[in-house]
Amino acid sequence: MAELKTQYAGLELENPLIVSAGPWSRDTSTISKALESGASAVVTASIVSEPSPTHCPRLFYKEYSLSNIRLYSELTLEDWKKTIGETRNNGGTIIASIMGESPSELAYLAESVESFGANAIEIGAAAPFGEGLEIKCSDPEFVFNYTEAVTTAVKIPVAVKLSATVTNPVACARAAERGGASGISGIDSVRAFAGIDIETATPYLPSLGGLSGSSVRPVSMAIISMISEAVGIPVCGIGGISRFSHAVEYFMLGAQSVQIGSSILTNGYSNIGIILEELTAWLDNHNYRSIQELKGIVSKRISPFQDLRSDPLAAEFKTDCHKSDCMHCRNACTYDAISFTEGKINLNRNMCSGCGMCINVCPEKLISMSWYQKG
Amino acid sequence: MPNIREVAKASGYSVATISRVINHPNSVSPDTREKVFKIMRDMEYTPNTHARGLALDKSNSIALILPDVLDMSYIKIARGIEEIAHQKGYFVFLCNSENNHERELENLDMLVKGRRVDGIILVNSLLSDDELYSLQKEKVPIVLAGRKRQIENTNAVYIDYARGSYNAAKHFISLGYRSLGFISNKSTAFEDEEKFSGFVQAINEHSISINENFIIEDEKSIRGGTRAAKKLLMGKSLPEALLVSCDPAALAVLKCLNENEIKVPEQIAIIGFDNVDISELVSPRLTTIAFPAHKLGLLSARLLFDDIDNRGYESQEIFLQTALNIRESCGHGRTKY
Numbered sequence: 001m002a003e004l005k006t007q008y009a010g011l012e013l014e015n016p017l018i019v020s021a022g023p024w025s026r027d028t029s030t031i032s033k034a035l036e037s038g039a040s041a042v043v044t045a046s047i048v049s050e051p052s053p054t055h056c057p058r059l060f061y062k063e064y065s066l067s068n069i070r071l072y073s074e075l076t077l078e079d080w081k082k083t084i085g086e087t088r089n090n091g092g093t094i095i096a097s098i099m100g101e102s103p104s105e106l107a108y109l110a111e112s113v114e115s116f117g118a119n120a121i122e123i124g125a126a127a128p129f130g131e132g133l134e135i136k137c138s139d140p141e142f143v144f145n146y147t148e149a150v151t152t153a154v155k156i157p158v159a160v161k162l163s164a165t166v167t168n169p170v171a172c173a174r175a176a177e178r179g180g181a182s183g184i185s186g187i188d189s190v191r192a193f194a195g196i197d198i199e200t201a202t203p204y205l206p207s208l209g210g211l212s213g214s215s216v217r218p219v220s221m222a223i224i225s226m227i228s229e230a231v232g233i234p235v236c237g238i239g240g241i242s243r244f245s246h247a248v249e250y251f252m253l254g255a256q257s258v259q260i261g262s263s264i265l266t267n268g269y270s271n272i273g274i275i276l277e278e279l280t281a282w283l284d285n286h287n288y289r290s291i292q293e294l295k296g297i298v299s300k301r302i303s304p305f306q307d308l309r310s311d312p313l314a315a316e317f318k319t320d321c322h323k324s325d326c327m328h329c330r331n332a333c334t335y336d337a338i339s340f341t342e343g344k345i346n347l348n349r350n351m352c353s354g355c356g357m358c359i360n361v362c363p364e365k366l367i368s369m370s371w372y373q374k375g
Numbered sequence: 376m377p378n379i380r381e382v383a384k385a386s387g388y389s390v391a392t393i394s395r396v397i398n399h400p401n402s403v404s405p406d407t408r409e410k411v412f413k414i415m416r417d418m419e420y421t422p423n424t425h426a427r428g429l430a431l432d433k434s435n436s437i438a439l440i441l442p443d444v445l446d447m448s449y450i451k452i453a454r455g456i457e458e459i460a461h462q463k464g465y466f467v468f469l470c471n472s473e474n475n476h477e478r479e480l481e482n483l484d485m486l487v488k489g490r491r492v493d494g495i496i497l498v499n500s501l502l503s504d505d506e507l508y509s510l511q512k513e514k515v516p517i518v519l520a521g522r523k524r525q526i527e528n529t530n531a532v533y534i535d536y537a538r539g540s541y542n543a544a545k546h547f548i549s550l551g552y553r554s555l556g557f558i559s560n561k562s563t564a565f566e567d568e569e570k571f572s573g574f575v576q577a578i579n580e581h582s583i584s585i586n587e588n589f590i591i592e593d594e595k596s597i598r599g600g601t602r603a604a605k606k607l608l609m610g611k612s613l614p615e616a617l618l619v620s621c622d623p624a625a626l627a628v629l630k631c632l633n634e635n636e637i638k639v640p641e642q643i644a645i646i647g648f649d650n651v652d653i654s655e656l657v658s659p660r661l662t663t664i665a666f667p668a669h670k671l672g673l674l675s676a677r678l679l680f681d682d683i684d685n686r687g688y689e690s691q692e693i694f695l696q697t698a699l700n701i702r703e704s705c706g707h708g709r710t711k712y
Contacts, residue, residue: 049670049674050455050667050669050670078459102693102696104691104692104693105695108693
């Protein structure tokens with residue numbers, strides 16, 4: 001059976017599935033459920049000096065995406081002493097997520113959670129909240145300063161969770177590594193607005209919040225692909241993981257572990273066990289002996305745009321399509337290469353630019369791309 | 376009220392056991408603990424905490440010295456401190472220094488000499504370095520709340536007030552205002568000096584000249600704000616934008632301008648300081664510099680109890696930011712972020 005062991009934040013983990021910081025790791029009960037379901041470690045809901053009042057409602061779910069206007073714990077630091085103590089006593093691996101506004105505040109929180117028994121720390125200094133504060137999460141010097149302040153203050157390992165809104169993830173990840181971090185994770189939820197019930201002209205949530213779930217996965221994968229080549233410390237992918245295949249994608253981009261969060265609210269904690277089983281079976285079926293063998297194997301196939309070489313490709317129908325009323329491929333083609341004539345759909349390969357869109361939209365999957373030298 | 380011996384007699388346990396139940400309940404079996412507690416309840420016995428404190432050299436109380444107990448933002452600090460103290464089973468003595476150096480020293484003298492408390496939190500203290508050194512020699516744990524650490528090995532949680540007014544003045548400048556005024560608090564408190572210095576720094580960075588008539592000092596209150604506004608209105612012209620060092624004064628200025636049919640922010644933009652709760656209930660809603668008063672209280676109390684409990688940390692200095700709460704009075708339109 002394939003080996004699932006891996007590392008993150010200086011910890012040796014039994015498997016690469018960690019539960020991320022969020023409502024699903026808000027207290028002893030939720031953390032215990034996560035651990036019992038097979039997660040190798042749990043990142044606590046983000047611990048802050050001063051919990052804010054709870055808003056109702058604060059979660060909104062639509063189209064596989066979760067909007068959340070509460071991104072940190074409602075428990076006090078004193079409550080976390082008990083919670084971390086209890087979950088550690090049960091043998092769980094606990095990564096305490098801390099959030100603060102200055103290096104000195106983060107260092108204090110870090111010392112506190114270390115004394116409570118946390119195995120490691122994850123600094124989440126860049127959630128899309130704290131309006132009016134100078135968070136400066138895109139400033140590598142600031143990232144370095146807070147990472148160094150925390151790694152100097154504690155003996156347990158420290159990881160840094162990157163924001164989706166940083167414009168320079170590589171510089172920030174390197175700054176965290178330079179500051180002594182033992183791991184980088186990404187991404188934090190993305191600042192977003194949940195939407196509006198237009199019939200009542202009411203916002204679904206009354207403030208800007210953090211978006212997580214499927215829709216942020218491509219955003220996260222972009223950042224993971226960039227940072228995993230830039231740093232030597234283990235990288236952990238976060239964002240939109242609800243199936244084992246999503247985790248495999250992150251591994252292939254260079255992550256060594258992943259964090260699962262919002263999908264727990266729709267699939268339950270039991271999904272953690274299912275993902276682990278399916279991951280193991282898939283690795284075995286594909287003759288991978290460990291997840292380490294997947295690490296970054298696709299990274300080398302991703303190039304900066306300017307380095308892309310262009311093969312002459314054009315779309316073609318693998319079998320004839322006679323659906324006169326299906327407009328998907330015709331709508332998708334902005335090159336007028338697809339038309340319906342003589343009782344079937346015709347694709348003019350000389351007019352096709354090889355964009356690939358028709359392949360994505362064909363409900364019957366009848367179209368493919370192949371080498372074609374225009375003549 | 377019965378004493379501990381009577382409780383011992385009634386329960387059949389020794390005085391030592393009763394004492395252990397009171398002071399170290401975990402060292403006693405749950406059964407014994409429950410029996411003793413029940414008898415204590417039945418006899419309406421409560422331990423004499425003062426006597427207990429004398430024996431343990433602990434008072435189970437801490438002191439908080441506030442510059443002004445009527446100041447709404449200071450009361451939020453007190454609230455944060457009390458929350459933590461309550462959880463730890465401590466009382467909080469509240470002392471008022473009236474922003475007066477002598478009075479602060481008097482308070483400290485009574486607290487320290489009388490060994491009345493296990494620790495002291497000084498909010499925006501006016502103590503000199505020498506005075507802090509001599510306080511340190513008394514071995515009473517202290518935390519400086521609000522201001523930077525002046526001497527080594529002191530716990531402090533501080534707020535960069537200068538940065539707050541610097542950001543507010545920069546915000547005015549970014550909105551296109553070039554004639555800026557400042558209403559400052561008449562006091563010797565460092566926070567008021569800092570608030571003004573941040574304002575001046577922003578002005579200087581943009582080579583904007585200061586009209587002395589637009590710089591007015593008055594007391595930190597509604598009355599002070601009213602007087603300052605009247606003084607401003609007596610001048611030949613008004614500044615385009617006005618920073619007021621505390622919200623009560625800023626609200627008084629708003630009212631005064633309203634009475635004189637001067638529109639805010641169209642004719643004069645205003646930013647206050649402190650984010651008191653009512654600042655968003657007025658029209659136009661007051662843009663204000665918030666400082667995390669409650670959080671300052673929580674963290675100060677945590678540092679103090681870390682010290683009292685000898686958790687062995689080195690002394691800490693924690694920095695907290697101010698935040699600019701942009702609402703309507705600064706002329707930023709409907710932008711809330």
